[in-house]
Amino acid sequence: MLNLKSHKIWMGAAVTAAVMTATPAMAEVSAETSYVFNTFSFLINGALVMWMAAGFAMLEAGLVRTKNTATICLKNIVLYSIAGIMYYLIGYSLMYTDVSGFIGSLGGIFYNPSEAELALLNADEATAELVAPVVEGGYSVASDWFFQMVFVATTASIVSGTLAERIKFWPFIIFIVVLTGFIYPIQGSWTWGGGWLAEMGFSDFAGSTIVHSVGGWAALAGAIVLGARKGKYNKDGQVLPLPGANLPLATLGTFILWMGWFGFNGGSVLALGDAASATWMAIVFTNTNLAAAGGVVAATLLTQALYKKIDLTMALNGALAGLVSITAGPDLTNHFLSIVIGAIGGALVVFTIPLLDKLKIDDVVGAISVHLFAGIWGTLAVAIFGGGDLIVQLTGIVAIGIYSFVVSLVLFVILKMVMGVRCSEEDEMLGLDKAELGLEAYPEFGSGSQKFGA
Template identity: 60%
Template sequence: MMPSILTKAAASTLALAVLATAAVAQDAAPETAEAVEYALAGDTAFVFNTLLFLIGGFLVMWMAAGFAMLEAGMVRSKNVSMQCLKNIGLYSIAGLMFWVVGYNLMYDGVDGGFLGSFTPKAIPAPDAEAAGDGYAAASDWFFQMVFCATTASIVSGTIAERTKMWPFFIFVAILTGIIYPITGSWQWGGGWLAEMGFSDFAGSTLVHSVGGWAALAGALIIGARTDKYSADGKVMPLPGSSMPLATLGTFILWLGWFGFNGGSQLAMGTIADASAVSKIFMNTNLAAAAGVVAAMILCQVVYKKVDLTIALNGALAGLVSITAGPLDPSVPLAILIGAVGGAIVVFAVPLLDKLKIDDVVGAIPVHLLAGIWGTMVVPLSTDGTSFVTQFIGVVSIGAFAFVASGIVWYVLKMATGLRVTKEEEMAGLDKLEVGVEAYPEFAGAGRI
């Protein structure tokens, strides 16, 4: 049966190829051979570039599942449904807001300035597009949109287990529709940082640090979970519900990151582009691996045992660190960049606890601090960049994201309130906000 199907498929393919060749030859008769070859090359590049956006885009979309599973594993069982709901909600809100205002605010007519226009993005009909554009417009919109949603996913985990649902979603709408697109326009939209020579290939600062600054502002204004710190300042351990889920989420994020970084090459229609994407994959993978190994070794040396959550965040910190420049570093340098990212996690997580900043999943060390590190190290391997320009970019984007996010969080706190009551927090947000418990068999059984 199978050989027959394959034979028929091969025959059909051959027939289509013959017809297509004849059609091209007939249409191109008045043209030179060089013109026909150029037209075919343009069509091929258009297809491959578009395919890169689409594949990269759905891999980054898959990262939304990774964030959901990571957070579901890191929160307590009484809050798992809430985290799942927040993640599917924020992804959906981000998509709508990026169409309504975000895309054009980030890309339309920035021209060395500070923001684009506030009109919705008009996507041309497929038959109106030409190979000379390089890729399908809708594929570009989709690829950029999933980056926008990633920024909001970073915030969700930090402020978990004590934040009301609808105020959080309002914040997501403003972050993804206005704050993230404005900072993105400064570099990726051709704004003032791009003209200065600031470089952030796939978003160590523009995506991850922006999300990290927004998360930090939220953690400071919302405050820590009720039972996280004792009256004398002692840190109270609050173990997550499922380390297997957290591990699965990390591997999903690791896989999705190949779309995040590889897709940011923005083209795969030439041999050079295909080679570049391949090197980006290699450096991305090695940086993540180095982040894990560095985190495990340092954990063993400093704490005499290896914390799984630190190892997981070591992988993510390695990925964030290499994201600002995954193409240019040599393999040893990529490994070093990822390893330092993993080391940052080991020392930053306890530092946040000393400062009584309650970050449930460790997003601030992973996305904010490792994002800054990855951006600042770009000049070591990328020509045309400078540490001064990178520093200006990191500080300006950080200041805007932190202040703007802080204002939004504070207004929401005054207008609607941000956190649930102590009694509601102890009962769990699954009961309060969702009405569907992730683990109903635990109800009334002394859940933590």
């Protein structure tokens, strides 16, 4: 069950296998050995991407005020769970099953192991006749689903940070159900499912646009419908800082995301069963790390030059922007270009966060700048540095952007009309932890009987 996303890597694997066969000193890796390593790659890299959910939770918990910390943690664990269930029930099928150009079919809902795998597992003995049809696909069916699913959760995590501190819990969760079950899988089918953008030659290796920009567009739509937090902007349009409560926690979250990104990009090689795939993965890991470093350095130097002070939050977002920027094309064989791509992503954050504030678009954690703007840049960088077609890349960016933004905007407007999406002014002042959860993340800092467990 090979999907289009893995096509070029498997072609490389075939070339490597041919070389091995032709060289007396080298032995060709067996199909079963290749199957084992490919499956292991999906699982271990998928686990790294799953760990990014913790990174998003810690980053966002550090950048919100203490009165909203428990709520943002709850949203992150629930959205991850919703993403997994929706992708199992319907999302994977819409993205990869019988894609007709714009959408897959519902014939593969309740995604489960293949008949060949079940036959092997239920047999008393693993005979060659039972093993052959299983390893023929190249990797375990469940490992592929797991790796694809954690990408969906990443898209959902992007939205939660932007809309923090003023969106109500249940409308947010309803939006996540639609985002992970329908919005993300449908546009994902256009490229990774072999749809119309894939036929045009649109290239997005691990999802600068397909994952990150989609989350950024959804976050932008939500921020427009919700409006800014109370006290964020005065009547003259001046920005009034509402600083996060725990910058060490935000820094930890950034490092967790950085680590998880090795699985995000490295695992997108989608194979580890031959020398070519292993070499590609090493290159992708290296480029991913260099791009993040370039983003940090660029954001640090720019904030020093522009504001005469170094902004830690800008440096953190610079790292993430560098990671997003390289995600569309981390297979560059010139590592220095990765530093350049990441540095430009980091610079974009420094300029676009103030731009959004001028437009009175309140993004609590800077996710729109990191994931939308850097995602667009990274997708264009494929054409600029990787030899892709610029018009095709632009077509994919615009098509996915219009679709994601418009559908998200319509959904948020419907939710606003039907049940309301924004908490009351009183709840916002009190904090969503008390208003919606009835508890606090840091009760020892509370008042009265809450202090020291009294």
